[in-house]
Amino acid sequence: MFIIDAHLDLSMNALEWNRDLTQPVAAINEREAGLTDKPDRAKAVVCLPELRKGNIGLVVATQIARFVAPDNNLPGWHSPEQAWAQTQGQLAWYKAMEDASEMIQINDFISLENHLKLWNDEDITEHKPIGYILSLEGADSLVTIKHLEHAYKNGLRAVGPAHYGPGRYAQGTDATGFMGTKGHELLKEMERLNIILDATHLCDDSFWEALDHFNGHVWASHNNCRALVNHNRQYSDEQIKALIDRGAVIGAALDAWMMVSGWERGVSTPEGMNCNMEVMVNHIDHICQIAGNTLHVGMGTDLDGAFGREQCPYDLETIADLQKVPNLLNKRGYTTQDIENMMHGNWLRFLRKAWS
Secondary structure (H helix, E strand, C coil): CCEEEEEECHHHHHHCCCCCCCCCHHHHHHHCCCCCCCCCCCCCCCCHHHHHHCCEEEEEEEECCCECCCCCCCCCECCHHHHHHHHHHHHHHHHHHHHCCCEEECCCHHHHHHHHHHHHCCCCCCCCCEEEEEEEECCCCCCCCHHHHHHHHCCEEEEECCCECECCCCECECCCCCCHHHHHHHHHHHHHHCCEEECCCCCHHHHHHHHHHCCCCEEECCCCECCCCCCCCCECHHHHHHHHHCCCCEEECCCHHHHCCCCCCCCCCCCCCCCCHHHHHHHHHHHHHHHCCCCCEEECCCCCCCCCHHHCCCCCCCHHHHHHHHHHHHHCCCCHHHHHHHHHHHHHHHHHHHHC
16 A cells, blocks of 8 residues: 655754665664664664655655754754754755655645656556655754745745754743744744644644644644653644644654653663554544544654664564554454555645645
8 A cells, every 4th residue: 555654854864873765774774783872773664665665655754953052951953053054954865865866855736646646657666766745843943934935945845843842933842831923923934835834743832822823734744642642742632633623634653652651761662561553553543533534644653763673663674564554454443445544545635735
């Protein structure tokens, strides 16, 4: 089945983790053997060949660079200008992948339909480029609001105003507080440019403020359910209902600490916590039960989002194993149409409406 994954940090892995994503996962991990600078070294599960193997032909791919003030202990850049430069380097990597025919940017209705036609043509068996929709995870790198239009001209089509901690335009995971004037200006410009609001990572205060002030298209690229794992990173049932009312699609994430309760970073193991892909289906099912249908959930794995096999379902060797999900959904009683909705159809319906 054709699959869309709405959240992958590909350029971050290429530039900050120094991974050649054109290589097989085994080759990437072999080259990292013995490295200890990051906890997920030699545990990668994502590369372009595995995306093709898993028939994951379209992804939402990020740019990401956080600004940190002197009192912020999170990793990040010391000025917005440095953060902007980092995102421009990430953009250059995507362009290099396009030049190498490894990827192709999808940024409007026509390019979307042409790409789907290519991937659905069974007579074309040669190397197909992975389609990518460019998204900005955390808006800190936008030095000024005017930088957003420049980014849009380079293909940016979705923005999450915050990531972890306090941000320049909104407050993110583990932070509290509202967006304020600059955040409102960002939302207004996003609406003017028809840029999708990614509500993922917004703290509760900023989440509700964003929905109140933004009249454009909203999705949540990678998020799970607070009712199953009680943490501010997850959505409450009330927030899920609000997103459903806005026509949003929510991407199911495969970061183990978001999937099971009680995860201790660096201590817990997927096997020890019984974290398998069935757990992801629990989160998917919870959203479907709230919605009363299968129209508001999709894949948004966040795989290799600064974690690897040490912190993802134990029955997933590489991202190609997303092809196991349709059978898991079938066992829960979901129909073929339901499964197609969740593997690709909901994201396509959302994009076609946003870009028509």
